[in-house]
Amino acid sequence: MINLKLFAGVGTALVLGSCGLLSTESRSVAIAQSPTPRQDNLIGLFIVKRNNLNQQYRGEIYPIVQYKNGRYSDASLDVTLQMRQDAKEADIVKRNAAKSVLNSNPTFTAVNAQGNSLGKFSIDRLGVSQFACSSLLIGRGKLLGQSNVQTMFNQLPRDRERQLSGFFNGQEFDETWRSTLAAQSVPSTVTPVRSTPVQRQQYRKDLIQIGTREIAKNPQAKSVQGSVALMDMQVFDLDRDGKPEVYGKLRKAPVRPVTPSNRATVQSIYANVWLGYTAPQPKILASQVVPYFVPTSEVSRAYEVLGAIDANGDGKQEVLIQNNGYEAINFSVYELQGNQLKPVFTGAGYGC
Ligand SMILES: [Ca+2]
Ligand SMILES: [Ca+2]
The missing domain is CATH 3.10.450 (Nuclear Transport Factor 2; Chain: A,)
Structure with a gap:
């Protein structure tokens, strides 16, 4: 069904976090004890794709991790087997929408590696995208405000650019992908780190x-x-x-x-x-x-630092890593805990 001429790893990673409060009861306790309440969040990759056959651009969100009630969980939805049964994209979206974290049409803020906002992207529909040999549910929509996707594409770093070409559902495709982290909830400003x-x-x-x-x-x-x-x-x-x-x-x-x-x-x-x-x-x-x-x-x-973002809303940034294996890719979230940077989530994998 798909023939990828070039697979270097598509996409980037992202994680999500926010640490929620477990219940109304525990909430009052948590607020009393913690000056930094945590919040639910959704973290993913904002991918801007250029179709090299017609020079059109489009943006997509690949959800990586959800932070809810104090826990990180995999936010991706793999529909590879359904696609292999030659189902139509619209049918697969309909069948899986209720299970997707994107079903409520959230708005994401795309950020740079330091966690600063690049723009807001509002999801208005779900779709299926091909990541290596995997078919995954993604969110499509539009950038809010003045930005357009072509400008955003040019703004995104080239060092994580991916090329994909081949045939998908009998259609030839040739795409260039650039990506950055995005989250539903991000701090309004992040002071840049200065070093001499x-x-x-x-x-x-x-x-x-x-x-x-x-x-x-x-x-x-x-x-x-x-x-x-x-x-x-x-x-x-x-x-x-x-x-x-x-x-x-x-x-x-x-x-x-x-x-x-x-x-x-x-x-x-x-x-x-x-x-x-x-x-x-x-x-x-x-x-x-x-x-x-x-x-x-x-x-x-093999180990790509995608950037830092406050996934769980506690005021400290978590690090998002993309792990690129020979035939598989997944994403990790690392939290700074005392003198150690520890993985708290790994998932949202795809591959061949
Ligand atoms: Ca944090
Ligand atoms: Ca520090």
Whole structure:
């Protein structure tokens, strides 16, 4: 039914959160004890697609996670099997609408990686979109105010752009997707994190030093030639205490390209490291080291930081990660809990 010529991972992740109050009874208790009441939320990806066959643009919301009554749950709705039975999109939408979190036609605010608003998108109907080999329920609608989808497309970062082409229901398609996080409820303003060139130089130094140590702990690191390089760095202040939380992607890999004869050995090792700076010496908030058997170009996006957003309305930002596997993609929400960045949700997966 679908033939994807190119599948690099479609979409981005998103999570949702908001922490609701369990009941009327517990609500009065929660308000008395907590100065920061939490709220229900819906988090997803705002995807703007350009149809390269006719240069038309359209926006869609892929719901990732719902935060309700203090819990995160998967907000996606997979209709792959129904689509394979050659059902019509309109029939599938009708059959599944009542189960969808988008059925109430919510309005989402699209945000950048730091959590600042890019515009509001109001859902007015449901549809089915193809994500790799999966068919998923999405929301269609329109941008509110002055923005239009083409302008929004040009505003979205190109580094997470995806290309998709092939045949779907006998129709040829060729699309370019750009995406960003979106949520039903976001703070009206998020103070941008400021860091000086000197501070950023220090973060880089710390990431390389600590990342090199983390990678060396992996037993397979010895068989990989080359030195450790910092591939990406992003600075956040998730808990708004004025002290940064810094993300770094590090890679140890040989400079020479991989040949088919050495494919059986580990080709590269990546480390995704988060550092906290509440003390003079940086502390590791989270660290993940993964050896890969495939060329580095294929795995550099395995762990993508989509951005930070206050999913549960407690005033602190959660981090949304897209996990890109070989044949499957899913999304995680991480919460800063004391000295650790911990996953509180993983789901909304799709793939082949
Ligand atoms: Ca902080
Ligand atoms: Ca939060």
